[in-house]
Amino acid sequence: MGHTEERDSAPMSYASLIEVMGRVNDFLNASSVLSWDARTMMPKGGAETRSKQLATLTVAARNLLCSDEAKRALEGAEAEISGRAPDSPEARIAAQVREAIDYHERIPTELLHRKTELGTAAHAVWAEAREKADFAIFSDALTTMVDINREMAQAIGFEDHPYDALMYRFEPGVTKRDLDTLFARLRDGMLPLVRGIAEAEEPRADFLYRDVPAEAQLAFGEAMAARVGYDLDRGRLDTTVHPFEVSFTRNDVRITTRVSRTYMPMALFGALHEAGHALYEQGVDPAYTRTPLATDLVSLYAVGGVSFGAHESQSRLWENHVGRSRSFWLNHMDEIRAAFPGVLDDVGPEEFYRAVNRSRPSFIRVEADELTYDFHIMVRCEIEARLVDGSLDVADLPEAWNALIKEYLGIDVPDDAQGVLQDVHWSSGQIGTFCNYTIGNIMAAQLFDTATRETPSVQAALDAGDYTPLRDWMTDKVARHGRRFTRDELLEKATGRKLDPDPYIAHLTRKYSEIYALG
Amino acid sequence: MGHTEERDSAPMSYASLIEVMGRVNDFLNASSVLSWDARTMMPKGGAETRSKQLATLTVAARNLLCSDEAKRALEGAEAEISGRAPDSPEARIAAQVREAIDYHERIPTELLHRKTELGTAAHAVWAEAREKADFAIFSDALTTMVDINREMAQAIGFEDHPYDALMYRFEPGVTKRDLDTLFARLRDGMLPLVRGIAEAEEPRADFLYRDVPAEAQLAFGEAMAARVGYDLDRGRLDTTVHPFEVSFTRNDVRITTRVSRTYMPMALFGALHEAGHALYEQGVDPAYTRTPLATDLVSLYAVGGVSFGAHESQSRLWENHVGRSRSFWLNHMDEIRAAFPGVLDDVGPEEFYRAVNRSRPSFIRVEADELTYDFHIMVRCEIEARLVDGSLDVADLPEAWNALIKEYLGIDVPDDAQGVLQDVHWSSGQIGTFCNYTIGNIMAAQLFDTATRETPSVQAALDAGDYTPLRDWMTDKVARHGRRFTRDELLEKATGRKLDPDPYIAHLTRKYSEIYALG
Numbered sequence A, B: 001m002g003h004t005e006e007r008d009s010a011p012m013s014y015a016s017l018i019e020v021m022g023r024v025n026d027f028l029n030a031s032s033v034l035s036w037d038a039r040t041m042m043p044k045g046g047a048e049t050r051s052k053q054l055a056t057l058t059v060a061a062r063n064l065l066c067s068d069e070a071k072r073a074l075e076g077a078e079a080e081i082s083g084r085a086p087d088s089p090e091a092r093i094a095a096q097v098r099e100a101i102d103y104h105e106r107i108p109t110e111l112l113h114r115k116t117e118l119g120t121a122a123h124a125v126w127a128e129a130r131e132k133a134d135f136a137i138f139s140d141a142l143t144t145m146v147d148i149n150r151e152m153a154q155a156i157g158f159e160d161h162p163y164d165a166l167m168y169r170f171e172p173g174v175t176k177r178d179l180d181t182l183f184a185r186l187r188d189g190m191l192p193l194v195r196g197i198a199e200a201e202e203p204r205a206d207f208l209y210r211d212v213p214a215e216a217q218l219a220f221g222e223a224m225a226a227r228v229g230y231d232l233d234r235g236r237l238d239t240t241v242h243p244f245e246v247s248f249t250r251n252d253v254r255i256t257t258r259v260s261r262t263y264m265p266m267a268l269f270g271a272l273h274e275a276g277h278a279l280y281e282q283g284v285d286p287a288y289t290r291t292p293l294a295t296d297l298v299s300l301y302a303v304g305g306v307s308f309g310a311h312e313s314q315s316r317l318w319e320n321h322v323g324r325s326r327s328f329w330l331n332h333m334d335e336i337r338a339a340f341p342g343v344l345d346d347v348g349p350e351e352f353y354r355a356v357n358r359s360r361p362s363f364i365r366v367e368a369d370e371l372t373y374d375f376h377i378m379v380r381c382e383i384e385a386r387l388v389d390g391s392l393d394v395a396d397l398p399e400a401w402n403a404l405i406k407e408y409l410g411i412d413v414p415d416d417a418q419g420v421l422q423d424v425h426w427s428s429g430q431i432g433t434f435c436n437y438t439i440g441n442i443m444a445a446q447l448f449d450t451a452t453r454e455t456p457s458v459q460a461a462l463d464a465g466d467y468t469p470l471r472d473w474m475t476d477k478v479a480r481h482g483r484r485f486t487r488d489e490l491l492e493k494a495t496g497r498k499l500d501p502d503p504y505i506a507h508l509t510r511k512y513s514e515i516y517a518l519g
Helices: A014-040 A044-065 A068-080 A089-106 A109-131 A135-156 A162-167 A176-199 A214-227 A265-282 A308-323 A326-339 A349-355 A373-389 A394-409 A435-454 A456-463 A468-477 A487-495 A502-515 B014-040 B044-065 B068-080 B089-106 B109-131 B135-156 B162-167 B176-199 B214-227 B265-282 B308-323 B326-339 B349-355 B373-389 B394-409 B435-454 B456-463 B468-477 B487-495 B502-515
Strands: A237-239 A245-247 A253-257 B237-239 B245-247 B253-257
Touching (some): A014 A089, A014 A253, A044 A068, A044 B014, A068 A089, A089 A135, A109 A135, A162 A373, A176 A435, A214 A237, A245 A265, A308 A435, A326 A456, A373 A394, A435 A502, A456 A468, B014 B044, B014 B253, B044 B068, B044 B089, B135 B162, B135 B373, B176 B373, B214 B326, B253 B265, B265 B308, B308 B435, B373 B394, B456 B468, B468 B487
Antiparallel strands (some): B245 B253
C-alpha cells in the first residue's frame, strides 16, 4: 500500500484539513442541489441518470473523507491544534472528522452496495404494494432490508441494542432505552388529552376547506415565512409533492410547500415549518461555511444542524409554537383576510386559532395534528426496534402496527396502504430516523419555554407580532453554533438541562385543555 | 510513485473504462445542473459558494480523467479492443480518452489555477469598465489574461499559429488559416448584400414592438419549440438573462429564453434557437449515455455535440432556416395571432416574414441579424489572433475594433461599452470560441441544403408545417452519432464534403435579394 506523489507531499496541517473538508462539503452540497432539482424542477425523463449522478457524488464525498489525503491532513491538524480547548471549533472539527472516518470504515463497501441496490428495487415493490394496499407484495423485500440493517448495526457496533447503532447517523447518542423512557412519559401526559378530546366538542373548521387560488396561498405562505425571518435573498420557495427544506451552504437555503385547493392551512403551515428548518441553516456562523461544523460527515448531508431532531425542533417551533399560537392569529388575521379576499370574512382570529389546532386521531402520519403526531412515531420506533432485534417477524408487522394504532389512537386501520405501507422510508432501507420528529417536538417546547420564561421581552414581542427577539434568541442559542456542540450540550447551554419532555407535555396540556375545555 | 491497493487491483478492461468515464460524466453533468440553477433559480446570496462547488466538480472530473485508475482502465481497454475498426464506437472512445488525458496533462496545474484566479478578479474589473464604458479600466487585466492564454497555447502546442491551440477545445481541428479562407469567401459573398441593403427600403416592422404579456410569449415559444420536436418530457423551458441550452444527459435537456415586452420576437426565436441545440442532445444515441461519446473530455462539458460549431449549426438551422422561413409563417401566422390576441390583427404572414428578417448594421453581436452577425465574429477572431500572436497590443484594441466595425458594417462605434467591452468572454479568459458561431452558420446552411435538395419530401413537409422529416434527417445524420465522428467526418457523411460556405452564401443571397429587391 502506497500513495501517489501528490499525496505524499500533501501538507499535513489544519489548513489542509479544512481545504479537503471544503471539497467534501462541495460534493455534498452539489448532491443537495441535484436532489432539490429532482424534487421541484426535473422533467420525468431525468430520473434514471439523475440517480447515477447522485450516487457518484455521495461516493466521491465518502471516498475523499476516507482518503489517504484526508487522513494525512487530519494527522497534521491534530498535531497542530493539540493545545486547543476540547470544545474549540478546531478541536471539534478534528474530532468529528476522525469519528466520521471511523464510522464509515466500519461499514463494508459490499454491504453499502447491497443496500443501495436493494433500495432501488425495493422502492418499486413498495410502491406497487401501497398502490394495491397489499403488504404481502412488499414482505420479502422488507425482510431482506431488515436483514441488511441488522448487518449494518453489527458493523457499526452498539452497547445495548442494535437499534442504537441505526439511530446514530440521524440522532447521535440516542438509545432505545432513552426512547422507552421518553415515550412512557409522553404517553402518561398525552393519552389523557387524546381521550378527553374524543369526548369533547369539535371547534368549527368548515372555513379551512374553502377554495383559495394557489398563487394567493403561496404568496401568503412566503410572506409569513419572510415575516418570521426567512431571508429570501438567500433562499426561495417552490412547490413539491412532499415538502422539504434543503441548504447549499447558509447562503442558499431553499424551502418548499404544497398547495391544496380544498385545505388552505397546508401551504401556509408547510411554508412556516420549512422556514423554521431554513432559519437554522441561514443562522449558522458564516465562519463555519464549508467546514465540518456545517457538514454532517456521518450522514453525508451538507447541513449545519447538529442532529435531525435538533433540526426538527426549529421547524416545529416556528410552525407550532409561533404559527399555531393565538397571538399569531390575533396579529395576522387581517392579513390572511386581505390575502384571500372574500374567503374568511365571517371568521375571527379566535375561531381561526381553534380551527388550526383541532386534534383527532387519524391514520396518516404526515397529516396528523400536533397532539396525535407523536403516537405515530412511537408505533414506528417500537416496531423498528423489534424488527431489528428479531423479536418481531416481518410477516407479523401489519398486525403489530394495527394493534398499536388501536391502542394509542383508538381507531381501526382499514387497510395496509393507510397503515404499515404509508411511509417511503423502509423501502429505501432507512431504519432509525423516525425518533427525530418526537425529539424535535420535545426540544422545541423546551427551547421555547426557556426563551419566553427567561426573557419576558421575547413573549411580549411575539404578542406584538415581532419575531425578531425569538429568532435572535434561537440563532444565538442554537443556529449559530452549527455542529460544534452535541444536541445535549446545546440544550444544557440554552436551557440548563438535557432533553426534557416536561415543557412539551405542559404546552400540550395547556393548549388542548383550553381549546377543548377539558377538566 | 505507487498506487493504492484498490487501484492496483482495479480491472483493466473496456468495461472498467466505461465505468470510470461514467463517473467523469456524472461530475460534469452535476456541474451543469449547478450552472443551470445558478442562471435560472439561485437566489443572489448563493453565488460565492456556488462557484466553489462548481470548481470542485470540474477539478474532480479532470483529476478522475487523468487518474491512475483511468489510465490503467484505458490500457486494458486498448488491449481488449485492439481488433476493432478505427471508427467503431469502442475505438473512438479509447482514442478520445487518450487524447483528452494528453491534452490536460500538457497544461500545468499552476497555469490553470492562475487563469481561474485571474478570471474571478478580471470579471469584476470588466463589469466596471463596461458600466463606465472605459476600456482603460480593463486594459491591465486583459493584458495579463492574453499573456496567460499565450502560455496556454505554448503548453498545448500548435503547428502554425498559437490561436489554433486555443480554438482546439472549442472547435477541434480548425486553424487560423482555415478561418482566413472562410472569412474571405464570406466577405466576398456577403458584403455586397450588406451594402445593397443599406440603400434599400426597410420592410415594415412596427408591429414587432407591440406589447405582449410575458406568459403569452413564453407559452407560444414553448409551443413552437415542442412543434419542431423538442421533447418536454425530457426538458423544460425557463427564463434567464442570457439564454442558453444545457443537458444533463439526453434524458434531461433544458432550454431558456428571455422575454421583452417591447420586442416580441426575442422570446420566440430564443426558444427556437435553444430548442435546436436541445434537439441535438435529445437525439444522441441512448447507448452513448454517460460515455465519452456524450462527454466532451477536452472542454470538460457533458455534451453529446461534436464541436461547439456543430452544436451551433443545429440552433441556427431551427432558428433561421426553419423559424425565419416564409413557409413557417404561412403555416403559423394564425397561431401567433391567436396566442397574442388583438396584437397582430393587421399583419399578414408575408409582412411578418419580412419583418423578422430585416437586416441592418448594429453594434451589439447578440442583437445582430442573420446577415450582419458573422461580421461581428470576424472582428473578434481577427483581433484575438493578433492579440495571441503579439501583432496587436491590448492598448490598441479599441482602435482596431472600431476600425474593423467601420470597415465591415460602415458604422462608427460610439463608445467602448457598445464596442470592445460588450462580450463577457475575455474577462473569464475565454479566447478562441467565437469562430464557433460562424462555423455553425455555415454548417447549418450546408446541412439544410443537402437535406432539402436530396430529399424533396423534407421541403414538402416543411411547406406543410410538418417538421418530423427534417428532424429525423438531422437526428440520423448528426445528433445520434454524438461525438463518435469529427465535425468534418460528420459533414462528409451527411453532405459528401467538408465545411463549405457556398450554400450559406447562396441562402443569404437568395433570401436578402428577394426581401430587399436587390439587383
